[in-house]
Amino acid sequence: MKSRCENCIIRQFNSLRAMSKEELKRVSDTKTTKIIKKGDPIFSEGEKLNGVFCVRDGVSKLSKLSANGKDQIVKLASKGEVMGQRSVIAEESSNLSAVAVSDMEVCYIPKEGIVDALHQNPNFTVEVLRHMAHDLREADDVIVNMSQKTVKQRIAEAFLYLRDNFGEDAEGYLSITLSREDIANVVGTATESCIRIISEFKKKKYIKTSGKKIGVQDEKKLRDLVDGF
Amino acid sequence: MKSRCENCIIRQFNSLRAMSKEELKRVSDTKTTKIIKKGDPIFSEGEKLNGVFCVRDGVSKLSKLSANGKDQIVKLASKGEVMGQRSVIAEESSNLSAVAVSDMEVCYIPKEGIVDALHQNPNFTVEVLRHMAHDLREADDVIVNMSQKTVKQRIAEAFLYLRDNFGEDAEGYLSITLSREDIANVVGTATESCIRIISEFKKKKYIKTSGKKIGVQDEKKLRDLVDGF
DNA sequence: GCTTTAACCTGACTAATATCATGTTTTAGG
């Protein structure tokens, strides 16, 4: 049994909510749902995308390979986010790779349904535009953080960001579990430096760990650090 | 005598070209043209924008203040570029400040004409969307550069970027003249470090200078440096 | 359950870059 986009609550979180009944029906008829295992790729940098991916469950990292062979994670996409929009809209091959960070369920939507709606339904287009404007603002903020904050500050900020955007479990650990290497690739540092700073934070009781899980323990201290106190 | 948007060649470079005759007429009727002196602000971070600014001549730096008091320049806008779009679309106050880097002529276009066109003319909306998708890709590239490249590489890249995007004069100097501090703020480094590296490049004959003007002299060496050779 | 591999961790060293101090040149204003 295939579920319908019309009934998908995920839609409430993204631009698809601005689609008309008919547009949504078409999208639903052409979409395919995929199960993706943790660690598996969804698409790769340079690949021509013929559709977008709507995340129903799990988290994906969107990264770009740098000249020195390191992956810079530019965004983490979770429930409700649409991946590959930018490339489809700009009619360019993807500038990012997407890899599942946890087990995922995503819907693949062929671009035709999206592109046609963009040209015919201004409400939908404006909605997509708003989303992209938001992403652009976030990107500006990241640029400033990268150039003006220390690695320590960026790691502290990353934990707060992960907690605020992905939540925490009953014991106060982050719902999202990233490897140290992934965290390093989010903040743009060497894995060893990242591990060292995590150890330091743990020693200072800013955070707590349990296996791979990490939990924010002293929000204020972390925030002060980020703000430069 | 007031010039009309319909006849403005600048329009060819931006999303306004996708507007209908009527929409353009309205924009032209409500716009005002301003002369802005080098160093003068156009708008500031946090300010609520009630319109966008279309650059007719000159260059503006778009920057964001970081916690440690430094300005990070996120973009340089020149002829044909529209500033403030993002904020107007997202209906947020501006996340960036705009300051004239050279004497400028800009047209201020009240947002109503833009917003209404966005909701009524899908071609225009898609055109704006494409532009923003492009900007977002560039932002991703900047993030990777910031985190993965050395200051030296970023400065080398900046000179090549400035030449490719703003051109050079008959003697081979960059058409755009930035202070050392501005260059430092583009690449996200300390002014002293920037000056030092410029001196080094000059000594190695990668670039030449004449007063404040800088010219690319050895493109290949600069490019090799950027690419990590 | 054992073995292999990947992830995590720590120390020592090095390279890159920021900061501070100070001097010189250029530019702008009266």
Next chain:
DNA sequence: CCTAAAACATGATATTAGTCAGGTTAAAGC
């Protein structure tokens, strides 16, 4: 034209973060 301020420049030093090398622990495959 003169003077003050801003921009440019360079040296010395301190700090940050990257790299290399060697471990330990945890996880995955046979």
